[in-house]
Amino acid sequence: MIVEIIAVGTELLIGQIINSNVAHIGRRLADEGFDAHFQVTVGDNLERLSGAITTALGRADAVILTGGVGPTQDDLTREAICHATGRGMRRDEGHARRIHERIMARRGVVADSALRMADYPDGSDPLPNTQGVALGVALRHGGKWICAVPGVPREMMAMVDLEVMPRLRTAAGKAAVIKSRVLHTWGYGESQVAEILDDLYEATNPSIAFLISDMEVKVRITAKADDDASVDALIAPIEAEVRRRLGGVVFATDDETILDVIGTALGGRTVGVCEVATDGLVSHRLSAVGGFAGGTVLPAGDDAEALADRAMAAFGADIGVGVSGAVVVDDTGEQASEITFAIAGPSGSQSSTMRFFGTGERARSYAVIAALHVLRKALW
């Protein structure tokens, strides 16, 4: 099933904002096996927008429009759908009343145009907006689907997930429920993880995919079935097998972050930092953890163990983190960052050294993440 995305808004054409909405929708569609041939961006112009819808209906099975459903005269998506499909407009009077009450309570005056957010093309489903006011649209027309969602990313994402994807899945004869479990790993490279899980990639339900982000390799297990319990039953054995093979490199699940894990592992203990070569970013990241006692940022300094001891002493912390760095030349003659991490506690200290390619921002970002993981492992 081919789905075309149309992004609506002159501010996109003139580059005032970057079009991250189509990337989000494109990724969601690709994840679930829909095909994409074109994405089109069009300004706030009725004729061109209506023409873009007609063109998309001629070459795709479904069209998702994002943007142009707000209250102003520039918001023309609803009108363009009516224009392209030869339909009239209806108003959801109950929703119009709620809009009126809501705006009246806040501002004491309601412009007529605000009520346009309760309008929808004749014969379409007005889509509820859990994150905002403007309704979306889902219209079955000539055997194809036309869906319209807001351009505000938060509203768009919720409406795509809750309203648009289920309709497209049903239209494509796909399973009703799709769920993913994400396992966050740190310590193996992408190719190592790929090798360890090699034979598991052949399966299609659950399917396994990699995501690389925030300098972690994530393993995503996705299953499809007719109900929640069946999906969970499909995911569980594969998740257990992936965890068994990857062992301790899996450190978090789904939305959990390295900072959540450190916070839990600290229990009631406090942690202090003394860092060189990471420019305050280890202190910055750890300051979001409940047990953060304080950090010192130095332009140059001692060995990492002395820094860890200093961090404990300076902030009266139960655990001290020391980070020191040096620029070295690696085997290929390129500059590299050699970073030493030390963790000090009541029962002594431990340290480890890692090399990161280059000496720039990227090397430093890797070193900051590495420092958090060295701390996490020491807390286990």
Added chain:
Amino acid sequence: MIVEIIAVGTELLIGQIINSNVAHIGRRLADEGFDAHFQVTVGDNLERLSGAITTALGRADAVILTGGVGPTQDDLTREAICHATGRGMRRDEGHARRIHERIMARRGVVADSALRMADYPDGSDPLPNTQGVALGVALRHGGKWICAVPGVPREMMAMVDLEVMPRLRTAAGKAAVIKSRVLHTWGYGESQVAEILDDLYEATNPSIAFLISDMEVKVRITAKADDDASVDALIAPIEAEVRRRLGGVVFATDDETILDVIGTALGGRTVGVCEVATDGLVSHRLSAVGGFAGGTVLPAGDDAEALADRAMAAFGADIGVGVSGAVVVDDTGEQASEITFAIAGPSGSQSSTMRFFGTGERARSYAVIAALHVLRKALW
């Protein structure tokens, strides 16, 4: 003159990368007064890409393609231009030789496909790539322009500025040279700056525009003329007038940053930080300045003047920066961040307090920028 942008690449359709290239090109075009009606994204498919070019030629005066000019079989932009315009392909033999030598020196082996980066449609100008290897394309066809640039942002930006924009300007009968001067301000809100400069906005050459980014209000003065000297002569008096009206709120020019300004103002002096409520970000930002002596990050603490003194003492710094914060409730009953900044030096200390709306990341980011500006002003 209407210009249509076509972004090429399946990775864009499936949302693997966000399409920031079209925003960049769209902004450059809008800045210079070109019109945009559509932007289209199409995958690595010869027929659909060729069709998109034909469609664009039917409704725009110029088409800029970005992406698909690399060496792999997936890179189809050159072929699609030939296909859409009925032209053959030529090879820049000199460039092919350079590609061969360059890759041979690095890898010892050269795939034939790499030499495709020296190909260009018959009758087009092969565009030099100052940032990479693949040539671009500029083709005059049927009274319209077709330009192709790489998808790698650095290569794309340079080629758009150096090769594409001058051709489009000439085609549109626009002035040959366009230059901007950007004055960075901090201290007035956007509407205040707008009011102070109100009457200057009516002029069109130079024109004046606002940019809000990095929590600064920037004033951009843009002039067009036939040569560099004439452009400079147009900008100079307006720049002087804007500086006269805005006075000390102008702190930097063009690419200069607040950190550059602080570095210069420090001279040989050193600066230390002790911060509460800004989570290490003041230390992080200042660690990029030559005179950074060290920073302390605390989860809670003293008044700002004591923190500034502590920063001087802890790091033996000439100047100490102290930042402390409290959550307060403002007049409308909303939570706000009240941040106090203190600067200590050999001749005593000074402090100031500001309020930022909310208590989240945005309030903290404003407070970090404010801290840098409080330091800058104290150094003057």
